[in-house]
Amino acid sequence: MREDTRRLRRMIRTGRARIRYATVSCRAGRWTITVTVEAADLHPARQHxxxxxxxxxxxxxxxxxxxxxxxxxxxxxxxxxxxxxxPRPLRTALPRLRRLSRHVSRKQRGSRNRAEAVARLGRAHLRVANVRRHFxxxxxxxxxxxxxxxxxxxxxxxxxxxxxxxxxxxxxxxxxxxxxxxxxxxxxxxxxxxxxxxxxxxxxxxxxxxxxxxxxxxxxxxxxxxxxxxxxxxxxxxxxxxxxxxxxxxxxxxxxxxxxxxxxxxxxxxxGQRPRAGETSPDDGGTPPPRTSVTAGTPEKGGVS
Ligand SMILES: [Zn+2]
Known part of the structure; x- marks a missing residue:
């Protein structure tokens, strides 16, 4: 888990959120847990x-x-x-990814060096996806x-x-x-x-x-x-x-x-997934959690952080 889960934990404790699923995955050598949460509607004070x-x-x-x-x-x-x-990591992402994938192709198949280069490339892809989503x-x-x-x-x-x-x-x-x-x-x-x-x-x-x-x-x-x-x-x-x-x-x-x-x-x-569990308090607002992902490295289509 990367983000602070205090808000989520508070909402669960007070019954304004309920965990529906948790998915454990491993991508580019990083373990992540994605939690799908059914959360309360945004407090009217935070709505338009x-x-x-x-x-x-x-x-x-x-x-x-x-x-x-x-x-x-x-x-x-x-x-x-x-x-x-x-952000800069996105602007420089493409040349960097190209360079890293060149490194992979230069290493001998089945070698340990190649496995390391593949892992580096995977981590770079993951990082770009995270920066991009955040942005x-x-x-x-x-x-x-x-x-x-x-x-x-x-x-x-x-x-x-x-x-x-x-x-x-x-x-x-x-x-x-x-x-x-x-x-x-x-x-x-x-x-x-x-x-x-x-x-x-x-x-x-x-x-x-x-x-x-x-x-x-x-x-x-x-x-x-x-x-x-x-x-x-x-x-x-x-x-x-x-x-x-x-x-x-x-x-x-x-x-x-x-x-x-x-x-x-x-x-x-x-x-259809819109949360219906009462209301959030004004300090629950800020991020929109039809699905709240509290992890790094969730698949692009999956979580919303
Ligand atoms: Zn004119």
Whole structure:
């Protein structure tokens, strides 16, 4: 166990959490126990206050930026969040993993040296997975804590933009995972997370006059409108447009059926697993435990730490 289990133990003692399963596994020479916990609902004081159906405001658009991992902005044009770069271990992960796997192939088959090189490579992979998961949860947490309504760029559209500054480890599967984490965290907090449709031209549209211009080459960092002359950071402009889309289409997005891929969390994180055991106290909050993993090295699909 790596993380402090005090909170979990307190919740179990007071009957606000119940251990359902424990899985023991060994990965890259490290033993871990993953505990699946049924926990109480988040305390209302830590949830976003409910909004009436007629209220269409408060949306924050989250764009997978070209020069940043994410850029978030609201309908007034204010940038509310910008996560510039992945942590250093992630950025340097790929060259390091390539080097380590070269080491493996250079060693003689069946040799002790090779076994050691294989173990080193395995540990490096595990470390990258842990750093990555931790980072994505941190980013998601930051967004869902302060904003109850998030609209994300479509996964497919986001995938079209390759951000070369970020390690592939984070930029490829990163956005989909981030969207999934945001989705269930937001449900847990009583907020909303939706994704804009694929066809919505968030990058090409002017956030000032709503004119849709030609596609922007990847080299263009500043959006400039031919119609009204408005200029803005490319990513901020797109994030504003996402927020505006959500505000306009708010009525349709109330139906969970049309919420899009953001809410399609994996089964472990899905609403069916939502804890129903009373309520947490305000100091239980902070991390979302539909499943609480208290270990290092849980499989990517399995635990949520
Ligand atoms: Zn314009």
């Amino acid at each position: 206050p409910p909004r009436p159906d007629t209220d269409s405001s408060g949306w924050v658009g989250v764009d997978r930026g070209l020069t940043a991992l994410i850029v978030a902005a609201d309908t007034t044009g204010r940038q509310v969040e910008r996560v510039g770069d992945a 994505l949860h941190e980013v998601a947490n930051r967004l869902v804590k302060t904003h109850d309504r998030l609209v994300l760029e479509d996964l497919y559209t986001a995938g079209m933009l390759r951000n070369r500054r970020l390690a592939a480890a984070i930029s490829d599967a990163g956005w989909a995972d981030l969207a999934r984490i945001i989705g269930y965290q937001q449900r847990w907090r009583g907020g909303q997370a939706i994704s804009a449709p694929r066809w919505y031209p968030s990058t090409r549209m002017c956030s000032a006059c709503r004119t849709v211009g030609p596609a922007l080459p990847l080299s263009v960092r500043i959006f400039a409108c031919d119609e009204c002359g408005h200029t803005a950071d490319r990513d901020v402009n797109a994030a504003i447009n996402l927020a505006v889309w959500a505000e306009h289409h708010h009525a349709q997005t109330r139906d969970p059926e049309v919420r899009g891929p953001v809410t399609n969390a994996s089964r472990e994180d899905g609403p």
